[in-house]
Amino acid sequence: MANFNDAFNTTMGHEGGYSNDPVDAGGETYRGISRKYHPDWGGWKIIDDERYDRSFPDHLSGDSRLNKLEMDFYKAKYWNSFLGDNIKDQDIANEMFDTAVNMGVSRASLFLQKTLNLLNNNQKRYTDISEDGKVGPNTIATLDTYLKLKNKTYLLKVLNLLQGNHYIDYMSEDSRQERFAFGWLDRVEIKKVY
Numbered sequence: 001m002a003n004f005n006d007a008f009n010t011t012m013g014h015e016g017g018y019s020n021d022p023v024d025a026g027g028e029t030y031r032g033i034s035r036k037y038h039p040d041w042g043g044w045k046i047i048d049d050e051r052y053d054r055s056f057p058d059h060l061s062g063d064s065r066l067n068k069l070e071m072d073f074y075k076a077k078y079w080n081s082f083l084g085d086n087i088k089d090q091d092i093a094n095e096m097f098d099t100a101v102n103m104g105v106s107r108a109s110l111f112l113q114k115t116l117n118l119l120n121n122n123q124k125r126y127t128d129i130s131e132d133g134k135v136g137p138n139t140i141a142t143l144d145t146y147l148k149l150k151n152k153t154y155l156l157k158v159l160n161l162l163q164g165n166h167y168i169d170y171m172s173e174d175s176r177q178e179r180f181a182f183g184w185l186d187r188v189e190i191k192k193v194y
Contacts, residue, residue, distance in 0.1 A: 001086065002093030004079050008071060011098045018047070018057030023176050030060070031070055032101055038077075043069040074101065081105040082112075082135040088144060089152055095159050103166060106133035115158040116142050125149050164188040 015032035026034030033041055043066050050056055050063070060066060078100045079085075087093040099108035110133040117128045126145045129138055146155060167188070171177045 001088060002084055002090045004075055004084060004097075006090055007079065007084065007094045007097035008074055010094045011074075011101050014098065015101070017061055024180070030066070033070065033073060038073070041069070041073055043073070078105055082109050083140055086140045089147060091156060092143070092152060092159075095156060099159070099163055103163070107166070109133045109135045109139070111159055111162045112143070113139055114162065115155055116146055118158060119146060119150065119154055160188045 012031065016029075018030050020028040026036055028035040030043060030047060033043065035041075035044055046063065046066055046069075047057075047060065050060060053059060074097075079097055082096050082100060082105055084093050084097060087096065096108050096112060099111060110131055112135065113129055113131045113133070116126075116139070117131065120126050120128065126142055126149075129142050
């Protein structure tokens with residue numbers, strides 16, 4: 001079974017520290033947690049209390065209270081929402097977690113469901129599943145079936161293609177978002193895995 005800490009550490013390699021970029025749709029963020037979308041996260045109180053320290057925001061990364069709140073938040077809000085502990089392959093769980101953090105759990109879940117349906121050879125390998133953006137036992141069972149039949153490489157490729165296409169569409173709709181292109185594209189890894 002997949003390990004949350006592995007996925008967390010991989011994704012946090014893409015997330016910065018503290019940021020308050022007016023072009024970023026998330027606005028003020030800390031390690032990918034947006035105050036706009038998650039105003040009740042307990043870390044905001046700590047950040048607000050530390051804001052007037054001369055070393056702000058650099059000293060935040062060493063705050064063990066923030067680190068614990070951050071990990072607890074990501075496990076509950078993202079990992080558990082797509083049943084990460086039930087995914088048998090770490091690379092797929094890592095991809096799901098990273099996409100969920102960057103684009104939302106619903107979109108990551110929809111990408112997985114769409115990918116599984118695209119790779120079932122017109123339902124000759126297994127039947128289509130609902131593309132409802134909610135990973136449940138049926139999605140997990142279908143993923144397990146896929147992994148028994150085919151190499152995970154193709155599944156990861158399609159997940160990354162959907163992710164990359166989303167970034168392209170987003171930048172095409174709002175050219176100001178192009179400033180984030182290289183960071184986003186660093187998250188899209190289409191490579192052969194075994």
